[in-house]
Amino acid sequence: MGNVYVYILVMGAVTYLIRMLPLTLIQRETKNKFFKSFLTYVPYATLALMTFPAIVEATQSEISGIAALVTGVVLAFIGANLVQVAGACCVVVFISELIISHI
Amino acid sequence: MTASNKKAFKEGLRDGIPIGLGYLAVSFSLGITARASGLNWIQAFLASATSYASAGEYAGFIVIGEAGTYIEMATMILVANCRYLLMSTALSQKLSRDMPFYHRFLIATHVTDELFGINIARPGKLEPAYDYAAFLACGPAWAIGTAIGVVVGNALPYNIVSALSVALYGMFIAIIIPPCKKNKVIAGIVAVSFALSYAFEKIPLFSSISSGTKIIILTVLISALAAAFFPVKDEEPAEQKEDGNG
Numbered sequence: 001m002g003n004v005y006v007y008i009l010v011m012g013a014v015t016y017l018i019r020m021l022p023l024t025l026i027q028r029e030t031k032n033k034f035f036k037s038f039l040t041y042v043p044y045a046t047l048a049l050m051t052f053p054a055i056v057e058a059t060q061s062e063i064s065g066i067a068a069l070v071t072g073v074v075l076a077f078i079g080a081n082l083v084q085v086a087g088a089c090c091v092v093v094f095i096s097e098l099i100i101s102h103i
Numbered sequence: 104m105t106a107s108n109k110k111a112f113k114e115g116l117r118d119g120i121p122i123g124l125g126y127l128a129v130s131f132s133l134g135i136t137a138r139a140s141g142l143n144w145i146q147a148f149l150a151s152a153t154s155y156a157s158a159g160e161y162a163g164f165i166v167i168g169e170a171g172t173y174i175e176m177a178t179m180i181l182v183a184n185c186r187y188l189l190m191s192t193a194l195s196q197k198l199s200r201d202m203p204f205y206h207r208f209l210i211a212t213h214v215t216d217e218l219f220g221i222n223i224a225r226p227g228k229l230e231p232a233y234d235y236a237a238f239l240a241c242g243p244a245w246a247i248g249t250a251i252g253v254v255v256g257n258a259l260p261y262n263i264v265s266a267l268s269v270a271l272y273g274m275f276i277a278i279i280i281p282p283c284k285k286n287k288v289i290a291g292i293v294a295v296s297f298a299l300s301y302a303f304e305k306i307p308l309f310s311s312i313s314s315g316t317k318i319i320i321l322t323v324l325i326s327a328l329a330a331a332f333f334p335v336k337d338e339e340p341a342e343q344k345e346d347g348n349g
Contacts, residue, residue: 002167002170002171002172002173002176004141004142004146004167005146005149006173007163007166007167007173007176008146008149008150008153008163009153010173010176010177010180011150011153011154011159011160011163011176011180012150012153012154014176014177014180014181014184015153015154015155015156015159015180015184015187016153016211016212018180018181018184018185018187018188018191019187019190019191019211019212019214020191020207020208020211021188021191022188022191022192022194022195023191023194023195023198023207023210023211023214024204024207024208024211033334033335034330034331034334035330036334036335037329037330037333037334037335038326038327038330039185039186039188039189040189040330040335041288041289041292041325041326041329041330042182042185042186042322042326043158043185043186043189043278043279044279044282044289044292044293044296045292045293045296045321045322045325045326045329046158046162046182046183046185046318046322047158047275047278047279048275048279048292048293048296048297048300049296049299049300049317049318049321049322050158050161050162050183050272050275050318051272051275051276051279051297052296052297052300052301053300053301053304054272054314055269055272058265058268058269058272059265059266059268059269060261060262060265064265065269068269068272068273069272069276072272072273072276072277072280073276073280076276076277076279076280076281077280077281077283077284079281080277081277082125082274082277082278083125083128085273085274085276085277086128086129086132086270086271086273086274086277087128087270087273088273089269089270089272089273089276090266090267090269090270090273091266093265093266093269094262094263094265094266097262097265097266098262101262
């Protein structure tokens with residue numbers, strides 16, 4: 001178990017370095033195709049890994065979590081913006097848990 | 104301040120305010136995660152005010168909640184915030200050589216998806232006055248929203264907390280799904296990530312691995328395989344700019 005403030009310091013420092021080093025050091029874009037592809041794909045893999053199954057476990061009932069996941073994916077797919085997707089997920093969880101608690 | 108700086112500053116405030124409103128909602132949800140990991144509102148505020156990174160902070164809170172090592176924390180942040188390497192690299196092409204160098208260190212404090220997006224979308228070289236004004240308008244909302252999430256998350260009825268806790272995941276979904284329509288490789292990566300993440304959680308052999316380590320290993324594995332077998336074409340990587348958030 002570490003110290004919370006040291007954790008926060010590590011978080012902030014690593015995040016800053018990631019943003020600062022390319023801005024100050026890199027003069028030209030990287031030509032390495034593998035590295036470029038890897039950097040392009042990392043965000044999608046990591047965000048997907050953090051979303052599922054965590055979204056299903058964050059709610060009181062697994063059913064409402066699944067409902068939120070499906071709603072979010074469908075809305076994002078048809079072009080809803082970020083705030084609409086996030087808002088709709090919340091509303092779906094709220095309503096489905098209301099229904100579940102009354103069954 | 105010159106007249107053109109003043110104009111850029113005003114426009115930055117104008118573009119930053121709607122971003123700040125979105126930040127309030129999402130960072131509130133992040134605050135609920137912070138509380139679940141045992142952070143108080145001061146610690147959550149500090150984390151947000153020093154990082155300005157939704158996925159990165161979320162990943163960091165997972166490590167804190169699991170009492171991971173500092174090395175695990177650093178690796179986790181590197182992986183979760185890897186996209187900022189790309190964004191800062193792209194942004195470096197938009198900086199004027201005449202701009203005083205210290206601006207680069209200041210701009211680097213807040214390369215978020217949205218601020219990157221509006222800076223890239225603006226014609227010409229990046230104007231620091233515009234960027235700083237936009238950050239002033241939305242940055243505090245991010246840190247304050249996280250702190251409010253910790254405090255109010257405590258007082259709210261459980262069904263409201265349950266509902267709000269998915270806002271962050273909704274945001275992640277809104278970032279990863281739209282590019283899947285245009286790019287089959289990204290669609291495949293998202294599908295495989297969902298499947299493996301679920302499998303690692305359920306298969307007894309892997310379920311003892313912490314979620315932090317699981318995310319690092321799977322991200323590197325999946326992205327490296329995709330990069331080896333399906334390298335991006337030269338015109339594609341700029342896709343980042345419309346994607347997302349946080």
